[in-house]
Amino acid sequence: MLSTTEAAVLGMLTREEEMSGYDLHKHAMHTVAHFWAPAQSGIYALLPRLVEAGYLTRREVAQRGKPDKQLFRITTAGREALRDWLKTAPTREPERSPFLLKLFFGALLEPDEVIEQIERRRQDARDLITQLDRYEAAYRSGTAEFRERDFFPSLTRAWGYAYAEALLAWTDDAEQKIRARLGPRQGDD
Amino acid sequence: MLSTTEAAVLGMLTREEEMSGYDLHKHAMHTVAHFWAPAQSGIYALLPRLVEAGYLTRREVAQRGKPDKQLFRITTAGREALRDWLKTAPTREPERSPFLLKLFFGALLEPDEVIEQIERRRQDARDLITQLDRYEAAYRSGTAEFRERDFFPSLTRAWGYAYAEALLAWTDDAEQKIRARLGPRQGDD
DNA sequence: CCCAGCATGTAAGTGGTTACATGATTAA
C-alpha cells in the first residue's frame, strides 16, 4: 500500500502530465500544503521507488543554464494503485495535537503563559485563512474549466475555512473563560 | 527538549503521584487519547530515558498474583523540564490529513466512493462526540475540587466538541454539493 | 554584488508504530 506522500505525488501527476521532483514539491506547496506538506528530500527519495514499482516512468531532460532534470509521468498501474489507495478506509486521522496537550496541563503554567499559547494558535488560524484566501482568489479568477477541475480541492478549502473559524471562536471562548476564572479570585492562592 | 509523549508522561505524573508504565498508558487512554494516544510499548521505551535524565525516580514493587511492577514519580527537575516544554512556542501542529488528500483527488473516484469517505469522516466526528460525552459525564458528576482541577482538560474537550460540530456541518455541506453537482448532469460525461 | 530560483540527492536522526513473547489471576 502506498504511503500518503507517495499517493500525493501520484495524485499530482494525474493533474499535470509530467513533473520533476522539484516541480512536485513546489506544486505541493501551492495546492495541498495546508494539510500535507512533504519535505523536498522526501519526494526525491520516493520517486525511484515509484519508478521501480512501475507506477511512474522517468525521462531525462538535458538543459542549458540550469541543471539537467528528470521528468516523471504516471503509468496506468500508477493510476490503479492510486485509486486503490483513495478508496481505502482506514486512514486513521492522527488528531495529534501537542498544542492541546500543552493546554491540558495548563495548570502548571502561569495564566499569561497559557493565554500566550492560545494567542499563537489564534494566529495559526488567521494564517491559514490568508493562505486559503490566496488559493481561493486563484480559483475564482480561473476559467470555468479550471473551476470544474478544482471542485474537490475547493471542498478541502471549505473545510480549512470551517476549521479556522471554529478555532477562532474557540480561542475567544477559552481565553475568556481563563480570564473569568482569574478575575474573581485574585491573590486567592 | 522533550518529545510530546515524554511530556505527556511527565504531565500525567504531576496529577497522579505515582504510576507504572501500565497505569500511564491506561490513564492516557482515559484522558488525553482524543488528541494524543501513545502506544504502550512507546511508554515503556521512554521511561528509562526519563529516569536516566533525572526527571523520574523509579521504585520496584513486589506483588503476588500479579507481576511485579515499577512505580514512577516525577522529580523537581522533571517538573522544570515539563514547564519548559509547555512554554515553548514552535509546536507546529501537523494539520496532516490523509483524508483531505483523498478528497482533493476525489475526481479520480466514483461519486459514491467519495461520499463513502465523507460518511466515514462523519462517523469519526460522531464517535469523537460520544467519547467526549463520557469524559464530560465524569466531569459533571465529580466534586467541586475535581472540576477545578479539571478546568484545563475541559477546555480541550470544548475544542473537541467545536471541532466535531464543524466537521459534521462541513460533511453535510460537502455531500450536498457533490450530489448537486451530480444531479443536473446525469450521463453528461 | 548578492540573492532567488532551478535541480538533485545523501546521511543521519526522530519519534513514533506493530507485532510478538510471557504468564499468573480473576471474573463471567
Next chain:
DNA sequence: TTAATCATGTAACCACTTACATGCTGGG
C-alpha cells in the same frame, strides 16, 4: 473455559524531517 486485567519489554520497521553538499544563471 474463555477472556480480560495486570505487567513489562524487545525487535523490527516506518515514514518522514533536518541538515548538508553542489553549482549555474538571471534579475534587481
